[in-house]
Amino acid sequence: MVGTLSQLLQDTHEVLDREDLHEESPFEKPTMQDMRAAPGQRSMKVTLQDLRARREAKDLQEKKQPQVKQEQQGFRDRFVNLHLLRQLKDSRPQQDGEISESRQLQKRLIYLQKNKDLHEQNKQGKGQVQEYYKDHNGVESGLQIKLKELQGKLEQKEKEHEEVYKKLQEVQRQVKEMSSLQIEVGGTDLEKHRDLLVSENERLRQELQLLNSHLGSEKKLEVEALKERLAIMEQQEAEHKLLISSLQREVQQKAERLAEAELRLRDSARERVEEEERLNRMLREYQLSNQPQIKYMVKTVEVDSAKTKAALGELQNRNVYLEERVDMQRDSLQKMQQQVQLEQQEVAKLRAQVKLYDLELDKAQTQMVQEYETLQVEKEQAVAEAFERAQEEMRAVHQSLDGVRKNLLTLQPALRTLTHDYNALKRQVRDFPALLNEAIGEARIEFSQAVKHVSDTNAELLHKYRKELHLRKECHNQLVRLRGNIRVLTRVRPITTEDGVGPGAENVVNFDPDDDGVLYVAQKGKEMSFELDKVFKPSATQEEVFREVSPLITSCLDGYSVCILAYGQTGSGKTYSMEGIPSDPGINQRALHLLLSEVKERSNSWEHELSVSMVEIYNETLRDLLGSDPSNSLEIKILPGSVGELYVPNLTQRQVQSMEDINKILELGHKQRATEHTNLNTHSSRSHALLILTAKGRETSTGICSTGKLYLVDLAGSERVSRSGAAGERLREAQCINRSLSALGDVFSALRSQQGHIPYRNSKLTYLLQEPLSRDGKALLLLQVSPAEKNINESLCSLRFGDRVRAVELGAPTRKIEQLPVNAELAESESPVLRSTKGTSMRKKPQGSVRQRTSPP
Ligand SMILES: Nc1ncnc2c1ncn2[C@@H]1O[C@H](COP(=O)(O)OP(=O)(O)OP(=O)(O)O)[C@@H](O)[C@H]1O
Structure with a gap:
C-alpha cells in the first residue's frame, strides 16, 4: 500500500x-x-x-x-x-x-x-x-x-537514308547511262551483267524501303504505346x-x-x-x-x-x-x-503503384531503347550492306564500264568504218528519192514512149487490120456480088422487159470489137462463134441497119429484083427492123423514102414510077393488105405470053410519089395485117408480111426501060411448133409458117447446092419470092437474134440458118431492061404492071426486052 x-x-x-x-x-x-x-x-x-x-x-x-x-x-x-x-x-x-x-x-x-x-x-x-x-x-x-532525342535521331537516320537513297539513285543513273552506252555499242555479255546489276539494285532498294517502313512503323507503334501509357x-x-x-x-x-x-x-x-x-x-x-x-x-x-x-x-x-x-x-x-x-x-x-509505374516506365524505356538500338543496328547493318552492295555494284559497273571502254576502243575503228558506211548509205538514202524520182521519171518516159510506140503500133496494126478487114469485106462483098451470094446480116436486139428477169433474161451473145462480122454465143459454158456479113449490136440504130441495106434497095431502080428477108423467132425484132416504130421507122418506110429521093435525084435522066403492094401469107394463103377485102385469097400465076413470068392477079398496086402516099399505104397495110397473140409475144405476127415495090424506069435519052422489084419481107416467127405451145388454130398457123420457112430453107439449100430444080413452088412464100431468090435476083437475109439466154436455142437455129444461107450463090444478078422508042411514054409501056394499077405483072421476058447481067451497084 x-x-x-x-x-x-x-x-x-x-x-x-x-x-x-x-x-x-x-x-x-x-x-x-x-x-x-x-x-x-x-x-x-x-x-x-x-x-x-x-x-x-x-x-x-x-x-x-x-x-x-x-x-x-x-x-x-x-x-x-x-x-x-x-x-x-x-x-x-x-x-x-x-x-x-x-x-x-x-x-x-x-x-x-x-x-x-x-x-x-x-x-x-x-x-x-x-x-x-x-x-x-x-x-x-x-x-x-x-x-524528343529519339525523334531527332530518327530524323537524322531518315536523312541518312535519304542520302543513301540518293546515292543509290545516282548509281542507278550511272547504270542507266551504262546501259544506254551498251545499247549504243551493242554489247551482249555486258547487257546481261547490267541487267543482273539492275535487278540486284532494284532488290536492294526494295529491301531498304521495306526496312525503312518496318522501322518507321515499329517506332511509331512504340511511341504511340508510350504516349498512351503516359x-x-x-x-x-x-x-x-x-x-x-x-x-x-x-x-x-x-x-x-x-x-x-x-x-x-x-x-x-x-x-x-x-x-x-x-x-x-x-x-x-x-x-x-x-x-x-x-x-x-x-x-x-x-x-x-x-x-x-x-x-x-x-x-x-x-x-x-x-x-x-x-x-x-x-x-x-x-x-x-x-x-x-x-x-x-x-x-x-500509391507509392507502390508509382514504383510499379516507374518500373514499367523504366522497363518500357529500356525495352524501347533496346529495340531502338537493335533496329538501329539492323538498319545500320542493312544500310551498310546496301552500301557495300552498291559499292560492289559500282565496282562491277566500273569494271564493266572499263570493259565497255575497252570494247569501245576496239570498236571505234569498226564504228568509224560503220559510220562512214552509214553516212554513205545516208547520203545514198537521202539522194535515193531524187534518184528514184529521176529513174521513175525516166522509166515513165520510156514506158510512156514504149506504150505510145506500142499503142501507135497497135493503132497502126489495128488500122491496117481494119483496113485489111475492110478490104477483105470489100473483096468479100465483091465476091458476094460476083457470086451472087445472099448477104446475111444479123441484128441482135436488146434485152427488153418482156424477157423478164432472172437467169433466162441474161445476155449470152457477145461481139468481136474489131470484127463486126463475128458473133459469139455462149451456151453451157461453151462459146460458139458465127461469121456473118455484118453483125448489128443491140445498140445499132435503125439508120445504121438501113444504111447497110440501102445499096441493095436502090438497085431495084436499076432493074434488079431485090429481096430483104427478116428472119428470126417470134419477138426477135423482125417487125421492129422492117416496120419500126412511128418515131423510129424501119427499113420499109426508109426504103420507100430513099427510093423516092433517089427517083427524084435521077429525074434528070430517068423517069421512074414507084408502085407499092402489100401482101400477107397466112396459112399458105396470099392476102392483099391494100385491097378492099383482105380476106380474099390471091393466086400466083404465070403471066400469059411470058416466059414463066409470075404475076398476082387482082393484087392492089399503089403508086407512091410522096411520103404521105407511103405513110397512108403502110398504115393501111399494117392495119389489115393479121396479127394474133401467142404466149411468146403479145404482138406476134403469125403471117409473112411482104411489101413489094415495083420501080419502073425509063432513061429519057436512050429509051431504055427498067423494071426493078423490091421485096421487103417480114417473115413469121421461126420458132418450133413445140416451143410456141400452140394448139388448134394456132398449131395450124405454126405448122404453115414452119412449112413455108422450111420451103424457104429448101430453096436456099437447092440454090446453094446449085441444083437444077429449085423448089420454089413448095410454098406461097418461095413461089412469090422466086424472082429475087433466083439467079437473076439479089437477096439479103436479116437475121434477128434475141440475146436472152432462154431464147438461145432459137437464136442458134437462126444463126445456123443464116450460116447456110450465106453459102448460097445466086450468081451475078441481071437487070431487067427493055429498049423502048425514045419518044415512047413510060405509061405507054406494054407492061401490064405499068399500065394497070390493079395487079402486079411478073411477066415473062417479052420480046425485045433484055435481061442484062451487070455488076452489082
Ligand atoms: N433493135 C431493137 N431496139 C429496140 N427494141 C426492139 C429492137 N428489136 C426488137 N425490139 C422490141 O422487141 C419487141 C419484139 O419485136 P418485134 O415485134 O419486132 O419482134 P418480131 O420478131 O417481129 O415478132 P413476131 O414474129 O411475133 O412479129 C418489140 O417490142 C420491139 O419494140
Whole structure:
C-alpha cells in the first residue's frame, strides 16, 4: 500500500515537473481570479477568445511565476500531505480513482503527444508525396526529352537514308547511262551483267524501303504505346493528386480538430491545476488558521472535508466529464489514427503503384531503347550492306564500264568504218528519192514512149487490120456480088422487159470489137462463134441497119429484083427492123423514102414510077393488105405470053410519089395485117408480111426501060411448133409458117447446092419470092437474134440458118431492061404492071426486052 502511494506521488511529481518545462502546457497554474471563477461559468466548449484571454492571463501569471512556483511547491507539498492524510485516515477509494484518472490523463497526454508526432510524420509524408510528384514530373519530362532525342535521331537516320537513297539513285543513273552506252555499242555479255546489276539494285532498294517502313512503323507503334501509357499515368496522377488533396484536406481538418482537442485538454488541465491550487490554498488557509487547535484539526478537516468532499465531488464530476471528453477525444483520435493509417496505406499503395509505374516506365524505356538500338543496328547493318552492295555494284559497273571502254576502243575503228558506211548509205538514202524520182521519171518516159510506140503500133496494126478487114469485106462483098451470094446480116436486139428477169433474161451473145462480122454465143459454158456479113449490136440504130441495106434497095431502080428477108423467132425484132416504130421507122418506110429521093435525084435522066403492094401469107394463103377485102385469097400465076413470068392477079398496086402516099399505104397495110397473140409475144405476127415495090424506069435519052422489084419481107416467127405451145388454130398457123420457112430453107439449100430444080413452088412464100431468090435476083437475109439466154436455142437455129444461107450463090444478078422508042411514054409501056394499077405483072421476058447481067451497084 505504502509502495503504491509512494509510486503515485513520484508519478505525480514527475508529471508536474514535466509540465513545468512546457510553456504552453495545459497544466499551467491558473490565476487566483481564474480559480475564483465559478465552474458553471466556464463553458466546456472553449472558444479561441477564451483561450486568448487565458493566455493573457497566463502572461500576467508568468510575471508572478517565481512566487507562484513557490506557492505551488508548497501547495504540492500540502496536497501530498493531504493525500497522505486522506489515504491514511480516510482511505477513500475516490481519491484512488482520482489518481487513476490523473494517470489516465497523463497517458492520454502521452498519447496525444504521440498523435502529434504522427501528425508531424503525416506532414512529412505529404512532403514526401509532393516530392514524389515532383520526381514523377521530372521522370515524365525526362521521358519526353528522351522521346524528343529519339525523334531527332530518327530524323537524322531518315536523312541518312535519304542520302543513301540518293546515292543509290545516282548509281542507278550511272547504270542507266551504262546501259544506254551498251545499247549504243551493242554489247551482249555486258547487257546481261547490267541487267543482273539492275535487278540486284532494284532488290536492294526494295529491301531498304521495306526496312525503312518496318522501322518507321515499329517506332511509331512504340511511341504511340508510350504516349498512351503516359496519358494513362497522367490520368492516374491527376486522380492521385485529387486523392492527396482530399487527404490533405482531411489531415488539415483533423489537425484542426486535434488542435482543438489539445486546447480543450489544456483547459481541463488548467482547470485541474486551478482546482488543485484552490485546494492547496484552502489547505494552507486551514493550516494557517487552525494551527493551535491541532486537536480539532481532524474535526475541522472533517468539517472542511465536507467542503472538500463537495469540491471533490465537483472534481469527480469534472473528472467524469473530462473523462468522457477524453474518451471522445480518444475515439476521435482512434478514428483519426485509423484514417491516418488508411491514408498511410493508401499512400503506401500509391507509392507502390508509382514504383510499379516507374518500373514499367523504366522497363518500357529500356525495352524501347533496346529495340531502338537493335533496329538501329539492323538498319545500320542493312544500310551498310546496301552500301557495300552498291559499292560492289559500282565496282562491277566500273569494271564493266572499263570493259565497255575497252570494247569501245576496239570498236571505234569498226564504228568509224560503220559510220562512214552509214553516212554513205545516208547520203545514198537521202539522194535515193531524187534518184528514184529521176529513174521513175525516166522509166515513165520510156514506158510512156514504149506504150505510145506500142499503142501507135497497135493503132497502126489495128488500122491496117481494119483496113485489111475492110478490104477483105470489100473483096468479100465483091465476091458476094460476083457470086451472087445472099448477104446475111444479123441484128441482135436488146434485152427488153418482156424477157423478164432472172437467169433466162441474161445476155449470152457477145461481139468481136474489131470484127463486126463475128458473133459469139455462149451456151453451157461453151462459146460458139458465127461469121456473118455484118453483125448489128443491140445498140445499132435503125439508120445504121438501113444504111447497110440501102445499096441493095436502090438497085431495084436499076432493074434488079431485090429481096430483104427478116428472119428470126417470134419477138426477135423482125417487125421492129422492117416496120419500126412511128418515131423510129424501119427499113420499109426508109426504103420507100430513099427510093423516092433517089427517083427524084435521077429525074434528070430517068423517069421512074414507084408502085407499092402489100401482101400477107397466112396459112399458105396470099392476102392483099391494100385491097378492099383482105380476106380474099390471091393466086400466083404465070403471066400469059411470058416466059414463066409470075404475076398476082387482082393484087392492089399503089403508086407512091410522096411520103404521105407511103405513110397512108403502110398504115393501111399494117392495119389489115393479121396479127394474133401467142404466149411468146403479145404482138406476134403469125403471117409473112411482104411489101413489094415495083420501080419502073425509063432513061429519057436512050429509051431504055427498067423494071426493078423490091421485096421487103417480114417473115413469121421461126420458132418450133413445140416451143410456141400452140394448139388448134394456132398449131395450124405454126405448122404453115414452119412449112413455108422450111420451103424457104429448101430453096436456099437447092440454090446453094446449085441444083437444077429449085423448089420454089413448095410454098406461097418461095413461089412469090422466086424472082429475087433466083439467079437473076439479089437477096439479103436479116437475121434477128434475141440475146436472152432462154431464147438461145432459137437464136442458134437462126444463126445456123443464116450460116447456110450465106453459102448460097445466086450468081451475078441481071437487070431487067427493055429498049423502048425514045419518044415512047413510060405509061405507054406494054407492061401490064405499068399500065394497070390493079395487079402486079411478073411477066415473062417479052420480046425485045433484055435481061442484062451487070455488076452489082
Ligand atoms: N433493135 C431493137 N431496139 C429496140 N427494141 C426492139 C429492137 N428489136 C426488137 N425490139 C422490141 O422487141 C419487141 C419484139 O419485136 P418485134 O415485134 O419486132 O419482134 P418480131 O420478131 O417481129 O415478132 P413476131 O414474129 O411475133 O412479129 C418489140 O417490142 C420491139 O419494140
